[in-house]
Amino acid sequence: MSGEVSGARPGGRLPVTVIGGYLGTGKTTLVNRLLRAADGRRLAVLVNDFGATPIDRDLIVSSSGDTLEISGGCVCCSYGSDLMDTLMTLPEQRPDIERVVLETSGVALPGMVASAVTLLPAYRIDGIVVMADVETVRTMADDAYLDDTITRQLAAADLVIANRCDLVNETSLQETLAWLATQSPAARILPATRAEIAPDLLLGLRDGAAPRRSATLTTPGAPDAASLYDSLELDVPETVDITELGRRLSAPGTGVLRAKGILNHAALHVVGRRFEIDAAPAGAKSGRLVVIGLRSRLDRRAVEQAVQPSLSTSLRSD
Amino acid sequence: MTLSPITIFRARRILTMNPARPEATHVAVRDGRILGAGPLEELAGWGNYTLDERFADKVLMPGFVEGHSHAAEGTFWRYTYLGRFDRMDPEGKVWKGAESIEDVVTRLQEAERTLASPTEVLAGWGLDPIYYGDRRVVRADFDRVSTTRAIGVMHASGHIFNVNTRALELAGLLRPGVNHPGIPLGPDGLPTGELKGPEAMTIVGAHVGFDREALANDEEGLKRFAKLCVRQGVTTATDLANLLPDDAVSMMARVTGEASFPVRIVSFRRFQALTPEQVVDIAVKLKAKSTDRLRLGAIKLFVDGSIQGFSARLRWPGYYNGAPNGLWYTPPEAISGLYKLALQKGVLVHSHTNGDQATEMALDCLEGALLDQPARDHRFTLQHCQLADAAQFRRMARLGMCANLFPNHHFYWGDQHYETTVGPERAMRMNACATALASGVPLAIHSDAPVTPLGPIFTAWCAVNRLTASGRTLGTSEAISVADALRTITLGAAWTLRLDGEVGSIECGKRADFAVLEDDPLEIAPDKLKDVRIWGTVQGGRPFPANGV
Numbered sequence: 001m002s003g004e005v006s007g008a009r010p011g012g013r014l015p016v017t018v019i020g021g022y023l024g025t026g027k028t029t030l031v032n033r034l035l036r037a038a039d040g041r042r043l044a045v046l047v048n049d050f051g052a053t054p055i056d057r058d059l060i061v062s063s064s065g066d067t068l069e070i071s072g073g074c075v076c077c078s079y080g081s082d083l084m085d086t087l088m089t090l091p092e093q094r095p096d097i098e099r100v101v102l103e104t105s106g107v108a109l110p111g112m113v114a115s116a117v118t119l120l121p122a123y124r125i126d127g128i129v130v131m132a133d134v135e136t137v138r139t140m141a142d143d144a145y146l147d148d149t150i151t152r153q154l155a156a157a158d159l160v161i162a163n164r165c166d167l168v169n170e171t172s173l174q175e176t177l178a179w180l181a182t183q184s185p186a187a188r189i190l191p192a193t194r195a196e197i198a199p200d201l202l203l204g205l206r207d208g209a210a211p212r213r214s215a216t217l218t219t220p221g222a223p224d225a226a227s228l229y230d231s232l233e234l235d236v237p238e239t240v241d242i243t244e245l246g247r248r249l250s251a252p253g254t255g256v257l258r259a260k261g262i263l264n265h266a267a268l269h270v271v272g273r274r275f276e277i278d279a280a281p282a283g284a285k286s287g288r289l290v291v292i293g294l295r296s297r298l299d300r301r302a303v304e305q306a307v308q309p310s311l312s313t314s315l316r317s318d
Numbered sequence: 319m320t321l322s323p324i325t326i327f328r329a330r331r332i333l334t335m336n337p338a339r340p341e342a343t344h345v346a347v348r349d350g351r352i353l354g355a356g357p358l359e360e361l362a363g364w365g366n367y368t369l370d371e372r373f374a375d376k377v378l379m380p381g382f383v384e385g386h387s388h389a390a391e392g393t394f395w396r397y398t399y400l401g402r403f404d405r406m407d408p409e410g411k412v413w414k415g416a417e418s419i420e421d422v423v424t425r426l427q428e429a430e431r432t433l434a435s436p437t438e439v440l441a442g443w444g445l446d447p448i449y450y451g452d453r454r455v456v457r458a459d460f461d462r463v464s465t466t467r468a469i470g471v472m473h474a475s476g477h478i479f480n481v482n483t484r485a486l487e488l489a490g491l492l493r494p495g496v497n498h499p500g501i502p503l504g505p506d507g508l509p510t511g512e513l514k515g516p517e518a519m520t521i522v523g524a525h526v527g528f529d530r531e532a533l534a535n536d537e538e539g540l541k542r543f544a545k546l547c548v549r550q551g552v553t554t555a556t557d558l559a560n561l562l563p564d565d566a567v568s569m570m571a572r573v574t575g576e577a578s579f580p581v582r583i584v585s586f587r588r589f590q591a592l593t594p595e596q597v598v599d600i601a602v603k604l605k606a607k608s609t610d611r612l613r614l615g616a617i618k619l620f621v622d623g624s625i626q627g628f629s630a631r632l633r634w635p636g637y638y639n640g641a642p643n644g645l646w647y648t649p650p651e652a653i654s655g656l657y658k659l660a661l662q663k664g665v666l667v668h669s670h671t672n673g674d675q676a677t678e679m680a681l682d683c684l685e686g687a688l689l690d691q692p693a694r695d696h697r698f699t700l701q702h703c704q705l706a707d708a709a710q711f712r713r714m715a716r717l718g719m720c721a722n723l724f725p726n727h728h729f730y731w732g733d734q735h736y737e738t739t740v741g742p743e744r745a746m747r748m749n750a751c752a753t754a755l756a757s758g759v760p761l762a763i764h765s766d767a768p769v770t771p772l773g774p775i776f777t778a779w780c781a782v783n784r785l786t787a788s789g790r791t792l793g794t795s796e797a798i799s800v801a802d803a804l805r806t807i808t809l810g811a812a813w814t815l816r817l818d819g820e821v822g823s824i825e826c827g828k829r830a831d832f833a834v835l836e837d838d839p840l841e842i843a844p845d846k847l848k849d850v851r852i853w854g855t856v857q858g859g860r861p862f863p864a865n866g867v
Contacts, residue, residue: 023649051593052652066591080591084520085530107646115498116517121490145631145650145679148643 012279013124014091015269016100016117017202020110020153021131022140026163028053030131030195031103035059035070037199043074044090044097048105050078084116091122099126099204107149111156124278127258127271129202130157130184131195134176135167141183154180157187158272159201159257166193188257188272190294198229198292204269205260205290229257230295232303236287239309242266245289246275248306255297261289324348324367325859326358331838332378335809335823345378347830350858354826372861376853377838379804380823381553381831382774385722385811386701386764389557389583392543393536394443394472394768397527398429401444401474402787405771408545410864419450419459426463426471433467440464441527442471443768445480448734449787455480456504457511470526472519474730476769477627479513481522486511488525515627535566540573540583543772547581549864550773551833553857554812554821557585558668558701559618562600567607567614574611580855580862582611582831584815586618586668589648594656601665610858613815616666618701619656620647622676625704625739626731630673632705638741643675650679657687657698666816667698668722674705681713688717699762699814704748705740711750711757720814722762723749725780726770732786746793751781755802762811763803775839778803779848800844830859 021027031045031053047053050068055076061069068076075094079086083102090097100123104113114125130153133140141150154160160180165173173191180189190197236245242263249256249270259270267280268289280286291303325347332342334355342355346364353364361367395407400422403415416422422445430440440463447455460469460482468485472478486492486509494507500514513519523529533539547555560566562585574583587604589597597617605615622644623629628637629644636643653669660667671677677700684698699720700706704727706714714721727735727749736745754761763777781803784792798806812822821829836851854864 023651049591049593051591051596078591081516082520082530084517088521088524106649106651109645112499116515119491119496119498119501119518119521121493145646145675149646 012267012281014097014100014122015126015204016102016114016123017126017271018102018104018110018114018117018128019131019202020104020108020113020128020156021106022133022146022150022153023052023106024136025131025133026161026195027103027131030161030197031101032056032059033195034101034199034202035074035076037203038070038072038074039199040072041074041203042096042098043101043203044094044099045070045074045076045101045103046079046083046086047076047103048078048108049080052105053103083113084120087117087120087123101202107146109149109152109156111152114156124276125274126204126269126276127158127202127274128156129159129161130154130187131161131163132180133164134162134173134191135164138176138179151183154183154187157184158274160184160187160189161195161197162189162191163195164193165191186273188255190257201258201271201292205258205292228295230293230298230300232291232298232300234289234291234304234307236261236263236289236307237309238264238287240307242268242277245306246270246277249291249303250275251302254299254302254306255293256291256303257293259289259291262286321365322349324353324364325370326361326367327370327373327378327856328358329373329378330375332824333804333840334825335380335805336825339825342824345824345830345832347859350830350860352824352826352828352830355824373834373853377835378824378856379551379833379835379839380808381821381829381855381857382551382807382833383762383811383815383817383822384547384552384555384764384767384772384774385762385814386558386724387555387767387772388559389540389543389585390533391546391768391772392541393533393539395542396539397472398425398440398442399444400425400442400471402446402449405444406546406549408542408549410549419447419453419455422455422471423459423462426460426469430463430467436466438467439525439527440467440469442469444474445471446474446730448731454502454510454512457481457483457486457509460511468525470522470528472528474769475624475626477514477519477624479519479522479526479528481511481513481526483511485522485526489522491521534561535563535569537569537573540570544579544581545867546767546772548855548862548867549852550775551835551852551855552581552772552774553829553831553833553855554582554584554815554817555772556815557583559588559620560585561590562587562604562614567604571607571609571612575609579611580857580860580867582613582821582857584613584616584817586616587614589617589619589656594652594659597656598659598663598665601660602663605665613817616668616815617656617660619653619667619669621653621669621671621680622647622673625672626734628739630705631675631679632673632740633675633678637739639738644673646676650683653680653683654686657684658691661687661691661693661696666696668701668814669698670701672702672704674707674710677703677706677710681710681717681719684717684719685713694718697760697814697816701764702766705744706750707747708750708753708757711753711759715758720760720762721754722764722811722814723751723754723781724766725749725751725763725784726765726777728784728792729780729787730770732784732792733788733790736786736790736792747796748792749781750793750796751798751802751806752796755798760810760813761806762814763806764811774807775850775852776848778807778839781806782844782847800839800847803847804839830856832856834861
């Protein structure tokens with residue numbers, strides 16, 4: 001949670017979104033979806049291997065060895081057993097990159113991968129996202145070989161994408177969501193179908209801008225697509241303690257999936273139950289907070305109270 | 319057409335591993351292959367010959383086959399050796415084992431004095447602080463050697479680095495707030511200089527001379543590895559996990575093809591970052607590039623990690639000290655897919671399984687693959703397979719699997735396994751060579767060089783005696799006879815590589831590959847087997863004295 005940026009690039013540390021989850025949970029679909037939704041953001045998407053995570057052909061501009069150039073200025077690399085090497089050389093090779101999406105192999109533990117990424121001063125962990133297939137996740141968690149791998153993956157999540165909700169009935173879905181909440185006590189659970197989630201949740205909110213239409217779902221046929229997410233944009237008084245703000249927004253029950261605030265040259269990034277404070281980008285407008293949550297879950301009152309400086313004193317005792 | 323000349327070597331004794339003629343006094347060689355082994359008058363029937371008496375007082379065995387080693391041992395000798403036990407380098411110099419941390423520091427100081435530039439890195443390998451009591455090695459120890467140059471020392475296990483303060487600085491790790499299970503912090507909140515696990519090691523590796531580029535495609539390293547093979551009587555050695563990029567394959571083909579190159583290298587393509595279809599396709603193409611002394615086309619798969627690194631997958635009840643279970647390195651779907659496709663294409667797969675749960679999963683995957691793709695003679699081999707129990711060996715036999723066990727572990731880490739990792743009962747069962755043989759599992763044994771020193775005779779001694787470094791005997795019921803041990807380091811290992819028709823015994827038609835010994839391994843006391851002196855080798859009919867390489 002330190003605001004130090006030693007050894008970082010001039011633009012601040014590169015945010016890394018770790019995407020974990022077992023085979024068949026929808027990671028490939030999600031990765032392709034994020035590449036499609038990059039919308040001008042220059043992403044480096046790192047995947048274990050292109051065989052397991054095929055990138056949609058129409059996205060590929062050119063390929064050379066382990067690297068694919070993606071339309072819109074993104075790049076996609078397969079790292080195999082060389083993740084650290086890939087991360088160490090990336091900032092030099094691709095100084096234009098703004099954000100890293102790191103897909104882990106199906107049996108990797110995303111918490112351990114994230115812990116390794118934090119050893120590199122050029123990066124900060126933005127969030128650990130773990131995909132779960134609601135139809136199979138509980139069976140997998142009972143598998144004699146994979147049981148602890150699945151539960152350790154889930155336990156490290158900041159956000160769990162409970163995918164394939166269309167494949168189970170409502171009773172089963174509610175049971176599985178409740179089970180996921182016990183497995184990932186520190187995470188927000190996000191139900192989804194075909195990995196359809198608001199890309200801004202994972203790719204970050206734009207500096208000084210309210211979430212645009214891309215924060216809502218536009219896929220035809222998805223139920224209540226446009227009304228799934230709620231977003232709030234608030235002024236934050238300069239007297240608010242940014243660490244305290246992060247703590248409140250990421251607390252249980254607020255329903256905050258992602259938030260970004262700029263305050264006194266510091267930037268607050270909240271992803272589910274994780275928050276990080278980093279240097280604010282030059283020229284970013286101070287005193288603003290943007291929050292996204294599920295419409296049914298976002299506690300607007302809690303968010304509004306979180307930006308009250310008076311409360312920051314009275315709540316300090318908790 | 320005239321036939322090539324015949325050389326008949328006379329020896330004190332020739333142990334052939336051919337049950338029809340287990341011993342002989344002479345062996346006839348033509349074109350690098352064996353015409354026959356037997357009495358001179360019998361061999362004379364092949365025609366004119368030159369009698370070579372240089373081995374008249376030596377014992378010949380089939381050239382040893384090291385079924386699990388890495389050519390990286392040749393590369394590591396460019397660094398300073400800091401292990402606890404005496405170890406011979408490729409030039410034949412024996413480096414004394416370091417008896418204390420003080421000893422380690424002194425050696426680094428000596429090596430440091432030979433460096434000209436004040437910033438040149440200093441690298442070492444083989445460190446094993448478990449022999450120095452509870453005190454950890456910390457950066458202050460190596461700061462006594464230098465504060466201006468980065469110093470990095472790899473542990474014997476290959477899983478840990480110790481570095482000095484300068485190396486931490488260069489790696490960006492000399493800062494408070496480092497939060498990683500593999501990086502212990504000192505009372506000052508800064509890393510102590512110990513870095514465990516591949517990620518933490520990679521970050522400092524590049525700053526202390528262990529970067530990937532230095533380790534890949536190392537021509538000098540391959541030549542040094544070959545010298546070690548000669549010194550240990552090895553004529554066929556595996557390089558068991560190589561990514562085999564084109565430039566490395568070209569280099570290896572050129573170097574192994576040199577007239578004086580003394581060993582056959584069997585290099586396996588590592589399965590990673592690829593689909594089963596891709597890796598099998600690569601293996602098939604590599605196989606076509608094989609030569610006599612460079613064999614390609616097999617695949618190495620990692621199922622789990624290591625026992626002493628607590629990354630091996632164990633079945634219930636898990637680690638003795640309560641550590642959480644280890645890591646899967648490959649998903650079961652990928653293992654099953656690879657096995658099935660490799661069976662279909664006739665590609666050999668060796669699978670690294672250390673923990674018994676990893677072994678169980680490999681067995682399950684192969685059983686399923688064989689139902690889809692029956693294969694009569696696949697020779698798929700479990701490498702290390704250290705914790706397999708009797709039921710698993712019976713399953714392996716039924717599925718046609720081979721085992722290449724790791725008895726050297728008993729000597730170097732047996733006490734640690736007994737006390738910490740798996741506890742007494744499983745430590746005594748580890749590397750169950752006797753059970754493997756009794757179950758009918760084709761057996762090899764290995765060094766995993768550079769993890770432990772290359773040396774099949776030493777490995778055989780470990781399998782026969784099962785002693786630990788502290789003198790504890792771990793599981794006498796799993797000890798095997800000298801004769802069985804000698805078979806595993808020749809025909810046994812050759813079988814797992816599908817080379818038993820070419821090497822592994824001294825009989826008509828096979829390669830003229832011999833280990834040339836000064837002492838008779840069947841006469842020396844079994845507890846002295848490791849002391850058998852080695853003259854060198856004959857490989858493809860070409861004599862290579864150890865003192866001449």
